[in-house]
Amino acid sequence: MRAAGLLTDPEGTARADHVCWVYEDDEEFLDVARRYLEEGLARGERLLYVGESGPADLATEAGPLADVDGLMARGALQVLDLRAGYQGSGAFTPAEQLAFYEAATAEARAAGHSGLCVVAEISGLAADPGRRPDLVRWEHLADEFMGSGSGMRALCAYRGDLGREALTDVASVHPLVHDRAGGPPFRSWFEGEAIALAGALDSFGADRLEQVLTGTHIDRPTVTLDLSQVEFVGVGGCRAIARWARLLQDRGSRLELTGTSRVFGTMWRILDFDACGEVSFREPPS
Amino acid sequence: MTVAVSGFQHDALFYRDEAEFVTRVGGFVRAGLAGDETVSVALPRPRLDLLRDALEGEAAAVTWLDMAEIGANPARIIAVWTATLRASLAAGRHLRGVGEPAYVGRRPAELVECALHERLLDRAFGDGPAWRLVCPYDEEHLPPEVCAGARRTHAGQGTDDEHRGAFAAPLPPPSGAVLRGDFRAGDVPAVRRTVRHWAASLGLVPDRVESLELAAAELATNSVVHGGGAGSVAMWTDDDAAVLEFTDSGTVDEPLAGRLLPAPEDDGGRGLYLVNALCDLVQLRSSPAGTTVRVLTWL
Numbered sequence: 324m325r326a327a328g329l330l331t332d333p334e335g336t337a338r339a340d341h342v343c344w345v346y347e348d349d350e351e352f353l354d355v356a357r358r359y360l361e362e363g364l365a366r367g368e369r370l371l372y373v374g375e376s377g378p379a380d381l382a383t384e385a386g387p388l389a390d391v392d393g394l395m396a397r398g399a400l401q402v403l404d405l406r407a408g409y410q411g412s413g414a415f416t417p418a419e420q421l422a423f424y425e426a427a428t429a430e431a432r433a434a435g436h437s438g439l440c441v442v443a444e445i446s447g448l449a450a451d452p453g454r455r456p457d458l459v460r461w462e463h464l465a466d467e468f469m470g471s472g473s474g475m476r477a478l479c480a481y482r483g484d485l486g487r488e489a490l491t492d493v494a495s496v497h498p499l500v501h502d503r504a505g506g507p508p509f510r511s512w513f514e515g516e517a518i519a520l521a522g523a524l525d526s527f528g529a530d531r532l533e534q535v536l537t538g539t540h541i542d543r544p545t546v547t548l549d550l551s552q553v554e555f556v557g558v559g560g561c562r563a564i565a566r567w568a569r570l571l572q573d574r575g576s577r578l579e580l581t582g583t584s585r586v587f588g589t590m591w592r593i594l595d596f597d598a599c600g601e602v603s604f605r606e607p608p609s
Numbered sequence: 610m611t612v613a614v615s616g617f618q619h620d621a622l623f624y625r626d627e628a629e630f631v632t633r634v635g636g637f638v639r640a641g642l643a644g645d646e647t648v649s650v651a652l653p654r655p656r657l658d659l660l661r662d663a664l665e666g667e668a669a670a671v672t673w674l675d676m677a678e679i680g681a682n683p684a685r686i687i688a689v690w691t692a693t694l695r696a697s698l699a700a701g702r703h704l705r706g707v708g709e710p711a712y713v714g715r716r717p718a719e720l721v722e723c724a725l726h727e728r729l730l731d732r733a734f735g736d737g738p739a740w741r742l743v744c745p746y747d748e749e750h751l752p753p754e755v756c757a758g759a760r761r762t763h764a765g766q767g768t769d770d771e772h773r774g775a776f777a778a779p780l781p782p783p784s785g786a787v788l789r790g791d792f793r794a795g796d797v798p799a800v801r802r803t804v805r806h807w808a809a810s811l812g813l814v815p816d817r818v819e820s821l822e823l824a825a826a827e828l829a830t831n832s833v834v835h836g837g838g839a840g841s842v843a844m845w846t847d848d849d850a851a852v853l854e855f856t857d858s859g860t861v862d863e864p865l866a867g868r869l870l871p872a873p874e875d876d877g878g879r880g881l882y883l884v885n886a887l888c889d890l891v892q893l894r895s896s897p898a899g900t901t902v903r904v905l906t907w908l
Contacts, residue, residue: 557826558879586819593886
């Protein structure tokens with residue numbers, strides 16, 4: 324099981340493999356970013372900083388991050404300038420991102436590092452409504468990559484003043500979330516070969532849930548959705564799942580649901596969602 | 610009495626004892642079988658068994674439904690007849706049904722909903738394909754006002770105003786202490802959690818608690834989305850029920866709302882249908898003055 328939940332304390336962040344941290348000011352961001360990177364150094368991971376500002380602010384007076392220039396010189400810390408990398412060219416596609424990080428992780432390992440530790444301050448991408456859907460799809464795709472034991476892990480930092488819509492969009496595709504405002508109504512992440520959901524799947528979040536699910540690129544005969552950590556599923560959430568089941572069916576895959584309650588099974592039957600998309604229940608509703 | 614209503618013939622059959630019940634209802638069923646009609650019978654036990662035994666070998670050709678199951682909440686019955694009619698038409702046969710929603714032993718609130726159901730049957734089927742439905746009433750043991758009401762609801766299809774009038778009839782006020790709260794869009798999760806804690810505090814089993822939480826979420830969402838963006842929730846218990854009530858300023862335009870499953874491509878309408886299917890008794894009333902949905906869970 325991967326670490327998943329709502330975080331209140333940066334202590335829990337350092338060892339996480341994919342966390343969304345919504346911060347209020349630079350001081351808070353730097354504190355949590357340094358903790359994450361220091362843990363990465365302790366693990367022998369190569370560090371990769373992605374952001375609009377340079378990494379100089381990350382330097383500390385003492386400790387592993389005291390010599391940022393030295394870390395960069397010997398390849399232990401790399402920097403990807405967000406402005407140069409994405410915003411200048413306008414290029415940002417989930418597939419290109421995955422290819423980049425797969426290569427970066429492989430290169431880190433080939434260079435003798437145990438993996439790749441990423442701190443990404445990508446509020447600028449989230450603030451752009453035109454690019455946000457691709458960012459959300461990339462975050463979801465990245466979560467699968469990180470959850471697969473690839474050796475990559477990431478702290479994704481977003482400014483708290485981005486607005487609820489943007490923050491909810493991006494936070495919804497992380498297993499671990501810190502947000503003083505309470506976090507998104509639901510979260511989605513990869514757990515082994517399954518997609519896990521937690522939180523509340525209600526009518527108000529149904530469109531977002533459907534976007535997350537239908538944006539998932541899984542090419543397997545059976546796709547498993549784990550609802551064991553969900554607090555509540557309403558008609559809207561159930562329908563979003565049913566519509567995804569139909570999409571999967573059209574692609575030649577079958578949706579398998581696990582961790583459902585008996586009432587969920589009753590709701591599915593009463594509302595005849597099998598007519599929308601065929602699913603199987605791994606454990607019959609008990 | 611027999612009144613033909615544009616294809617759908619909906620009659621009440623008043624009986625005074627079992628012998629009369631078996632003779633008259635049995636005759637209606639046999640006539641349908643003789644005419645190669647689909648015959649579906651929805652009765653409470655033990656009268657279902659009584660009629661089945663009386664029909665002997667002919668009983669096998671009849672579809673038997675326990676009214677106490679399919680119609681525990683009378684708002685579910687129209688969906689059952691709709692599915693039965695659809696299947697019968699698909700098989701190329703006429704449908705003949707027997708349905709006794711208002712049977713002896715029903716609670717007063719259930720009988721009120723049975724009367725509304727009877728009135729809305731004509732709205733649901735009056736303009737559709739021809740079929741016949743007979744509704745037996747135990748004139749000897751049911752309250753006289755129930756039988757008097759049945760005479761009215763079986764005296765013709767009724768006008769749109771009559772349907773809406775029945776749909777707008779006020780519900781009796783709560784008895785005893787009532788927990789109340791107002792909510793808006795962002796409060797829906799808090800509303801359902803409050804209902805969940807309240808239901809659990811009454812000792813309801815987990816599935817019923819979960820069902821009530823689900824009902825609360827759907828009804829509160831309806832108030833927010835269709836009822837003016839806000840609503841009120843009230844919770845109380847009376848002698849034999851936990852009662853959950855939602856009110857808002859919106860109007861449900863169609864009295865059949867929640868009684869028929871929306872088509873797959875339809876965006877809305879599933880929440881109320883689900884609440885009707887999950888909960889023991891649901892009383893929906895609406896008029897231009899507002900909407901009330903009262904959900905009763907038998908204790």
